[in-house]
Amino acid sequence: MTIKFHPAPENLLSCAAGSMPEALAAVMASHMAMCPRCRHELAVFDKVGATLLEEMPPETVGTAPALPGSAPVAATGGAQHVEHGDVPEPLRAAVGPRLDRIKWRRLAPGVWFHTVSLSEHSKASLRFIRVAPGLQLPDHGHSGSELTLVLQGAFNDAFGSYGVGDVLEMDEGIEHSPVAAPGGDCICLIASEGPARYNGFLARLVQKLTGI
Amino acid sequence: MxxxxxxxxxxxxxxxxxxxxxxxxxxxxxxxxxxxxxxxxxxxxxxxxxxxxxxxxxxxxxxxxxxxxxxxxxxxxxxxxxxxxxxxxxxxxxxxxxxEQASSEIAADEAISSEQERQKIKQALDGLPKEQREVVVLSFIEGLPHRAIAERLQLPVGTIKSRIRLAYLKLRTAVGDPDE
Known part of the structure; x- marks a missing residue:
């Protein structure tokens, strides 16, 4: 897997800072699970966080509470990941390990999606979308920021060609008309930030596809 | 100790x-x-x-x-x-x-350089222009996303993103060149 498109620096920094909106953070974490380069970048910026933490003016705290009787956990030797699958590790708790076993809902001929639930107050949305090979999605705009991560297959638009692991950022106002590459279905994870009344890309797509 | x-x-x-x-x-x-x-x-x-x-x-x-x-x-x-x-x-x-597979091999080197690295990061943070350091602190310490920083400072989101990007590049160079 050769990843060509990495997240923008400002997103990597906010990810290390723990300040990203929840849905966008899910896409970042999934990319990171697939990308050693960005894991390394995150580790560098964790150090920036540590340096800033050290500079905090300290608050008074009480004495250390009594420690629990239980012994600290033993090292596992790093063999935690035994489950195989093509869903990035951070999302497995939500949808299981395999993309083909996700509960897909059909949106239109050749287009399926699955929504991942977020915290109640989240104003963003997080969805998997699956598009049949060769299918072109209608022109659509975007509201707020959107982050897309390719999980399977590939797609093209006027700006480039995106394969597994690539991240695409769409800012407000950009329109594109992606085409799924021939071969297998193209599956992406898409986070849309923005007020609830616009549900981002998918809502607009439904509008285009159904004419509602 | x-x-x-x-x-x-x-x-x-x-x-x-x-x-x-x-x-x-x-x-x-x-x-x-x-x-x-x-x-x-x-x-x-x-x-x-x-x-x-x-x-x-x-x-x-x-x-x-x-x-x-x-x-x-x-x-x-x-x-x-x-x-x-x-x-x-x-x-x-x-x-x-x-x-990380390679971690055990690089661990020894990193142990030696970690204090130096900390100093470099600290210097790089102190050397940032005020408006760039501000957005870094708002991100890490106050936990604010780009949009919230934009509202707080009454600036366009694009300005916040570009300030964070510039800060990122300066901080990143302090600990060695990125892979790309």
Whole structure:
């Protein structure tokens, strides 16, 4: 897997800072699970966080509470990941390990999606979308920021060609008309930030596809 | 005794004295960090205690490839803040979830250079233009996303993003060139 498109620096920094909106953070974490380069970048910026933490003016705290009787956990030797699958590790708790076993809902001929639930107050949305090979999605705009991560297959638009692991950022106002590459279905994870009344890309797509 | 040695003592002997020493050093700054997300002192103190309890429990999972002890504690505190204060799922796991293949080989070198690296990061942070340092602090310490920073400073989101991007590049160069 050769990843060509990495997240923008400002997103990597906010990810290390723990300040990203929840849905966008899910896409970042999934990319990171697939990308050693960005894991390394995150580790560098964790150090920036540590340096800033050290500079905090300290608050008074009480004495250390009594420690629990239980012994600290033993090292596992790093063999935690035994489950195989093509869903990035951070999302497995939500949808299981395999993309083909996700509960897909059909949106239109050749287009399926699955929504991942977020915290109640989240104003963003997080969805998997699956598009049949060769299918072109209608022109659509975007509201707020959107982050897309390719999980399977590939797609093209006027700006480039995106394969597994690539991240695409769409800012407000950009329109594109992606085409799924021939071969297998193209599956992406898409986070849309923005007020609830616009549900981002998918809502607009439904509008285009159904004419509602 | 270094922080790292204290952590090793906790891992090896459940050493309560080593734990108390780490608590006294990190408890007060972690509490301050929690308060900057906008919580009261009592909740912040509970979260600082929970952070340190995680340090106690996970001491044996810590190794050098996770960076300095402070970096590890920062990541624990950051994730607790997302989970407990913002009530959101923490998608970005602690560094110990990822097992890097090459980590054992580079660990020795990193141990030697980690103090130098810390100094370089500190200098780079101090050397940032005021408006760039501001957005970095608002991100890391106040936990604000780009849009919220834009509202706070009454500037377009694009301006905030480009300031963070510039700061990123300067901070990144301080610890060596990126791979690309």
């Amino acid at each position: 270094s922080d790292r040695e204290k952590l090793e003592r906790i891992a090896a002997n459940n050493d309560p004295q080593a734990y108390r020493a780490l608590f006294e050093k990190f408890g007060p700054i972690v509490k301050a960090f929690m308060m900057r997300q906008g919580t009261d002192a009592a909740t912040a103190e509970e979260l600082a205690q929970e952070t340190m309890l995680n340090v106690w429990r996970k001491a044996s999972l810590y190794s050098l490839d996770k960076g300095s002890v402070t970096t590890w504690i920062f990541a624990i505190a950051r994730n607790l803040r997302i989970d407990q204060l913002r009530k959101e799922k923490t998608w970005v796991e602690l560094p110990d979830t990822y097992v």
